[in-house]
Amino acid sequence: MKKRIIVGMSGASGIIYGVRLLEVLKETEYETHLIISEAGKLNISIETALTMNQVIDLADYCYDNKDIAAPPASGSFLTSGMVVVPCTIKTLSGIANSYNSNLLVRSADVALKEKRKVLLMVRETPLHKGHLRLMSLAADMGAQILPPVPAFYHHPKTIEDIIDQTVGKILDYLDIPHNLFTRWGETPNVVKSGESRGLVVHVGKNTK
Numbered sequence: 001m002k003k004r005i006i007v008g009m010s011g012a013s014g015i016i017y018g019v020r021l022l023e024v025l026k027e028t029e030y031e032t033h034l035i036i037s038e039a040g041k042l043n044i045s046i047e048t049a050l051t052m053n054q055v056i057d058l059a060d061y062c063y064d065n066k067d068i069a070a071p072p073a074s075g076s077f078l079t080s081g082m083v084v085v086p087c088t089i090k091t092l093s094g095i096a097n098s099y100n101s102n103l104l105v106r107s108a109d110v111a112l113k114e115k116r117k118v119l120l121m122v123r124e125t126p127l128h129k130g131h132l133r134l135m136s137l138a139a140d141m142g143a144q145i146l147p148p149v150p151a152f153y154h155h156p157k158t159i160e161d162i163i164d165q166t167v168g169k170i171l172d173y174l175d176i177p178h179n180l181f182t183r184w185g186e187t188p189n190v191v192k193s194g195e196s197r198g199l200v201v202h203v204g205k206n207t208k
Contacts, residue, residue: 004031004079005174006072006111007059008104011039012086012123014148015047020167021085022058028176030080033072034059035104039088065102072107081117082108083170086148089124089131096137108143118143119173121166144173154182 005025009018018040025032034056036044044055056062063070071077084091084104094105095112111118120143124131135145146169150162161181168180 001078002031003029004033004077006033006035006079006082006107008082008084008087008091008107009034009036009040010084010086010088010091010104011037011043012088013043013047014086014121014123015040015043016163017121017148017166018085019044019048019050019055019058020163021083021170022055024167024171024178024180025176026058030176032059032061033079034062035065035070035072035107036062037065037088037091037102037104063103065104067103068100068106070103073103073110075110075114077110079111079116081119081174082111083119083121083174084108085119085121085170086123087120089122089134092120092122092131092134092138095120095143096134096141112141112143115142117174119146119170120144121170122147146170146173153184 007018007022007025009015022032022034041052044050044052063072072079091105093099094101095108098109100106100109108118120138122135122145139145148166150156151165154161154165156162156165164180168178171178171180
């Protein structure tokens with residue numbers, strides 16, 4: 001069986017996480033099947049310097065979100081799982097309530113019913129109780145909820161470092177080896193007291 005991953009991108013901020021995931025997966029043995037919502041396409045133009053075609057070229061296959069008869073809509077299309085990066089509350093709601101109005105939601109619903117891995121990078125803040133309830137419903141059905149919450153123990157120096165740490169967590173869930181960040185306890189970049197970690201924060205005015 002070919003190793004396949006379905007990558008969904010919806011219209012939340014943080015489309016770069018999905019783009020970066022496609023870049024990394026392109027260097028693996030996994031075949032990528034991409035589904036992008038209309039709002040996701042819009043965010044590519046808003047949040048990146050990439051064209052839609054450049055993003056599509058990162059995937060092995062790309063499907064129209066309206067094509068409810070595409071291969072990922074069937075449980076007989078074998079995959080290693082699906083990730084939605086980023087995942088809007090609307091898409092989360094569709095998945096949590098099995099409201100299969102488009103290919104992205106239908107594909108996630110199929111993966112869940114087939115007991116395959118499903119990861120939802122829910123990108124919203126702050127969260128009200130309705131959002132939390134939807135995440136709980138999706139988790140009860142077997143989905144993994146992984147918001148893009150940055151860590152700093154690996155001493156990130158750039159935005160790319162922060163993105164890679166979160167993308168690395170996605171790959172960990174999918175059991176795909178990578179070296180995108182230094183793990184806790186692995187040759188830490190020790191910073192002596194008083195030394196800069198590369199992060200400069202200015203608070204208020206200098207009153208000297």
